[in-house]
Amino acid sequence: GDSVTQMEGPVTLSEEAFLTINCTYTATGYPSLFWYVQYPGEGLQLLLKATKADDKGSNKGFEATYRKETTSFHLEKGSVQVSDSAVYFCALSGDNDYKLSFGAGTTVTVRA
Amino acid sequence: DTAVSQTPKYLVTQMGNDKSIKCEQNLGHDTMYWYKQDSKKFLKIMFSYNNKELIINETVPNRFSPKSPDKAHLNLHINSLELGDSAVYFCASSRGGTGNTIYFGEGSWLTVV
Numbered sequence: 001g002d003s004v005t006q007m008e009g010p011v012t013l014s015e016e017a018f019l020t021i022n023c024t025y026t027a028t029g030y031p032s033l034f035w036y037v038q039y040p041g042e043g044l045q046l047l048l049k050a051t052k053a054d055d056k057g058s059n060k061g062f063e064a065t066y067r068k069e070t071t072s073f074h075l076e077k078g079s080v081q082v083s084d085s086a087v088y089f090c091a092l093s094g095d096n097d098y099k100l101s102f103g104a105g106t107t108v109t110v111r112a
Numbered sequence: 113d114t115a116v117s118q119t120p121k122y123l124v125t126q127m128g129n130d131k132s133i134k135c136e137q138n139l140g141h142d143t144m145y146w147y148k149q150d151s152k153k154f155l156k157i158m159f160s161y162n163n164k165e166l167i168i169n170e171t172v173p174n175r176f177s178p179k180s181p182d183k184a185h186l187n188l189h190i191n192s193l194e195l196g197d198s199a200v201y202f203c204a205s206s207r208g209g210t211g212n213t214i215y216f217g218e219g220s221w222l223t224v225v
Contacts, residue, residue, distance in 0.1 A: 032211035038153075043202060043218040051211040087153055093211060098143055098167055100214055102155040 135203030
Protein backbone atom coordinates (compact mmCIF):
# COMPACT_ATOMS: atom_id res chain seq x y z
CA GLY A 1 0.00 0.00 0.00
CA ASP A 2 0.86 3.66 -0.08
CA SER A 3 3.35 4.88 2.50
CA VAL A 4 5.42 7.89 3.45
CA THR A 5 8.84 7.93 5.10
CA GLN A 6 10.20 11.14 6.56
CA MET A 7 13.38 11.86 8.43
CA GLU A 8 13.29 11.24 12.12
CA GLY A 9 13.64 14.05 14.55
CA PRO A 10 13.90 15.83 16.70
CA VAL A 11 15.64 18.58 14.79
CA THR A 12 17.03 21.55 16.70
CA LEU A 13 18.19 24.65 14.86
CA SER A 14 19.21 28.20 15.57
CA GLU A 15 17.20 31.10 14.19
CA GLU A 16 18.01 31.95 10.58
CA ALA A 17 19.40 28.48 9.92
CA PHE A 18 18.42 26.46 6.83
CA LEU A 19 15.88 23.70 7.38
CA THR A 20 15.44 20.55 5.30
CA ILE A 21 13.10 17.70 6.18
CA ASN A 22 13.38 14.73 3.86
CA CYS A 23 10.28 12.89 2.70
CA THR A 24 10.02 9.95 0.33
CA TYR A 25 6.96 8.01 -0.67
CA THR A 26 5.79 4.71 -2.09
CA ALA A 27 2.61 4.76 -4.15
CA THR A 28 1.14 3.46 -7.35
CA GLY A 29 -0.06 5.90 -9.95
CA TYR A 30 0.12 9.63 -9.36
CA PRO A 31 -0.46 10.60 -5.74
CA SER A 32 -0.89 14.11 -4.43
CA LEU A 33 1.64 15.18 -1.81
CA PHE A 34 1.20 17.43 1.21
CA TRP A 35 3.06 18.95 4.11
CA TYR A 36 1.04 19.63 7.24
CA VAL A 37 2.25 21.48 10.34
CA GLN A 38 1.10 21.02 13.93
CA TYR A 39 1.99 23.79 16.37
CA PRO A 40 2.10 22.89 20.08
CA GLY A 41 -1.37 22.14 21.43
CA GLU A 42 -3.08 22.72 18.10
CA GLY A 43 -4.53 20.76 15.23
CA LEU A 44 -2.99 20.16 11.82
CA GLN A 45 -2.79 22.90 9.23
CA LEU A 46 -1.97 22.49 5.59
CA LEU A 47 1.40 24.06 4.89
CA LEU A 48 1.70 23.32 1.17
CA LYS A 49 0.83 20.74 -1.43
CA ALA A 50 1.64 19.54 -4.94
CA THR A 51 -0.63 17.45 -7.11
CA LYS A 52 1.59 16.47 -10.04
CA ALA A 53 5.22 15.80 -10.84
CA ASP A 54 7.56 18.82 -10.87
CA ASP A 55 4.99 21.01 -9.12
CA LYS A 56 6.42 23.19 -6.39
CA GLY A 57 4.31 24.01 -3.36
CA SER A 58 5.21 27.05 -1.30
CA ASN A 59 3.86 28.90 1.71
CA LYS A 60 5.28 31.02 4.57
CA GLY A 61 8.80 30.71 3.14
CA PHE A 62 8.60 26.92 2.97
CA GLU A 63 8.98 25.06 -0.34
CA ALA A 64 8.75 21.48 -1.55
CA THR A 65 9.02 20.07 -5.08
CA TYR A 66 7.26 16.90 -6.23
CA ARG A 67 10.02 14.70 -7.68
CA LYS A 68 8.61 11.60 -9.28
CA GLU A 69 11.99 10.28 -10.40
CA THR A 70 13.21 10.14 -6.81
CA THR A 71 9.73 9.72 -5.23
CA SER A 72 10.50 12.60 -2.92
CA PHE A 73 8.88 15.75 -1.57
CA HIS A 74 11.50 17.34 0.68
CA LEU A 75 10.53 20.40 2.72
CA GLU A 76 12.90 23.38 2.85
CA LYS A 77 13.05 26.81 4.41
CA GLY A 78 15.96 29.15 3.98
CA SER A 79 15.81 31.00 7.29
CA VAL A 80 13.79 29.61 10.16
CA GLN A 81 12.26 31.56 13.02
CA VAL A 82 11.39 30.55 16.58
CA SER A 83 7.74 30.57 15.50
CA ASP A 84 8.48 27.70 13.08
CA SER A 85 8.91 25.33 16.01
CA ALA A 86 6.33 22.61 15.38
CA VAL A 87 5.81 19.05 14.20
CA TYR A 88 5.87 18.67 10.41
CA PHE A 89 4.07 15.84 8.64
CA CYS A 90 4.54 14.69 5.09
CA ALA A 91 1.46 13.00 3.63
CA LEU A 92 0.10 11.57 0.42
CA SER A 93 -3.27 10.94 -1.11
CA GLY A 94 -3.29 8.17 -3.68
CA ASP A 95 -5.27 7.86 -6.88
CA ASN A 96 -8.99 7.66 -6.10
CA ASP A 97 -8.14 7.74 -2.43
CA TYR A 98 -10.31 9.32 0.22
CA LYS A 99 -7.64 9.52 2.88
CA LEU A 100 -4.19 10.86 3.70
CA SER A 101 -1.36 8.54 4.62
CA PHE A 102 1.01 10.35 6.96
CA GLY A 103 4.69 10.06 7.72
CA ALA A 104 5.75 9.74 11.35
CA GLY A 105 6.23 13.49 11.82
CA THR A 106 9.39 15.47 12.47
CA THR A 107 9.62 17.70 15.54
CA VAL A 108 11.50 20.90 14.82
CA THR A 109 12.69 23.25 17.55
CA VAL A 110 14.16 26.62 16.64
CA ARG A 111 16.19 28.40 19.30
CA ALA A 112 16.69 32.15 19.47
CA ASP B 113 -15.71 31.08 11.96
CA THR B 114 -14.29 27.66 12.75
CA ALA B 115 -14.31 25.45 9.67
CA VAL B 116 -14.10 22.09 11.45
CA SER B 117 -15.09 22.15 15.08
CA GLN B 118 -15.06 19.28 17.51
CA THR B 119 -16.13 18.98 21.12
CA PRO B 120 -15.00 18.43 23.74
CA LYS B 121 -11.40 19.58 23.38
CA TYR B 122 -10.34 17.80 26.56
CA LEU B 123 -11.90 14.73 28.09
CA VAL B 124 -10.72 12.79 31.11
CA THR B 125 -12.73 9.69 31.92
CA GLN B 126 -12.49 6.37 33.71
CA MET B 127 -11.95 2.98 32.16
CA GLY B 128 -15.16 1.27 31.19
CA ASN B 129 -17.08 4.47 30.51
CA ASP B 130 -18.77 5.34 27.21
CA LYS B 131 -18.05 8.71 25.64
CA SER B 132 -18.78 10.63 22.46
CA ILE B 133 -16.88 13.26 20.51
CA LYS B 134 -18.87 15.49 18.20
CA CYS B 135 -17.69 17.09 14.98
CA GLU B 136 -19.21 19.63 12.65
CA GLN B 137 -17.90 21.27 9.49
CA ASN B 138 -19.25 24.39 7.80
CA LEU B 139 -17.21 24.12 4.61
CA GLY B 140 -19.86 22.37 2.55
CA HIS B 141 -17.62 19.32 2.16
CA ASP B 142 -19.03 15.90 1.32
CA THR B 143 -16.35 13.80 3.03
CA MET B 144 -15.48 13.62 6.72
CA TYR B 145 -12.86 11.67 8.65
CA TRP B 146 -11.70 10.60 12.07
CA TYR B 147 -7.95 10.29 12.67
CA LYS B 148 -6.19 9.11 15.80
CA GLN B 149 -2.86 10.55 16.94
CA ASP B 150 -0.94 8.48 19.46
CA SER B 151 1.57 9.60 22.06
CA LYS B 152 4.38 9.46 19.49
CA LYS B 153 2.45 11.85 17.23
CA PHE B 154 1.71 9.13 14.68
CA LEU B 155 -1.51 9.80 12.75
CA LYS B 156 -3.73 7.05 11.46
CA ILE B 157 -7.08 7.13 9.67
CA MET B 158 -9.92 5.46 11.54
CA PHE B 159 -13.03 6.18 9.50
CA SER B 160 -14.21 8.17 6.53
CA TYR B 161 -17.70 9.05 5.36
CA ASN B 162 -18.65 10.35 1.95
CA ASN B 163 -22.17 11.77 1.66
CA LYS B 164 -23.08 10.03 4.92
CA GLU B 165 -21.87 6.66 3.60
CA LEU B 166 -19.02 4.83 5.36
CA ILE B 167 -16.20 4.40 2.85
CA ILE B 168 -13.17 3.76 5.04
CA ASN B 169 -13.21 1.60 8.13
CA GLU B 170 -9.67 0.76 9.13
CA THR B 171 -8.79 -1.89 11.66
CA VAL B 172 -10.43 -0.28 14.66
CA PRO B 173 -12.03 -2.11 17.61
CA ASN B 174 -15.78 -2.28 17.24
CA ARG B 175 -16.04 -0.34 20.50
CA PHE B 176 -15.55 2.66 18.21
CA SER B 177 -18.65 3.58 16.24
CA PRO B 178 -18.94 6.60 13.97
CA LYS B 179 -22.27 8.16 13.15
CA SER B 180 -23.01 10.68 10.44
CA PRO B 181 -26.49 12.18 10.79
CA ASP B 182 -25.87 14.48 7.83
CA LYS B 183 -23.00 15.58 5.59
CA ALA B 184 -21.93 18.32 8.01
CA HIS B 185 -21.61 16.11 11.10
CA LEU B 186 -19.58 13.07 12.02
CA ASN B 187 -19.62 11.93 15.62
CA LEU B 188 -17.46 9.29 17.25
CA HIS B 189 -18.82 7.11 20.03
CA ILE B 190 -16.51 4.95 22.11
CA ASN B 191 -17.81 2.17 24.35
CA SER B 192 -16.04 0.56 27.28
CA LEU B 193 -13.05 2.87 27.21
CA GLU B 194 -9.61 1.35 27.78
CA LEU B 195 -6.32 2.92 28.86
CA GLY B 196 -4.95 2.40 25.36
CA ASP B 197 -7.66 4.62 23.90
CA SER B 198 -5.90 7.66 25.37
CA ALA B 199 -4.92 9.75 22.36
CA VAL B 200 -5.80 12.85 20.41
CA TYR B 201 -8.71 12.34 18.01
CA PHE B 202 -8.93 14.62 15.00
CA CYS B 203 -11.98 15.19 12.92
CA ALA B 204 -11.42 16.40 9.35
CA SER B 205 -13.28 17.13 6.15
CA SER B 206 -12.67 17.60 2.45
CA ARG B 207 -14.28 17.60 -0.92
CA GLY B 208 -14.09 13.99 -2.02
CA GLY B 209 -11.34 12.72 -4.27
CA THR B 210 -7.59 12.70 -4.46
CA GLY B 211 -5.61 15.91 -4.35
CA ASN B 212 -8.17 17.87 -2.37
CA THR B 213 -6.99 19.43 0.85
CA ILE B 214 -8.20 17.82 4.05
CA TYR B 215 -9.05 20.34 6.77
CA PHE B 216 -8.58 19.29 10.37
CA GLY B 217 -10.28 20.27 13.57
CA GLU B 218 -8.26 21.25 16.62
CA GLY B 219 -8.40 17.81 18.15
CA SER B 220 -9.97 16.19 21.18
CA TRP B 221 -7.50 15.13 23.86
CA LEU B 222 -8.88 11.95 25.45
CA THR B 223 -7.30 10.62 28.64
CA VAL B 224 -8.56 7.37 30.11
CA VAL B 225 -7.63 6.78 33.75
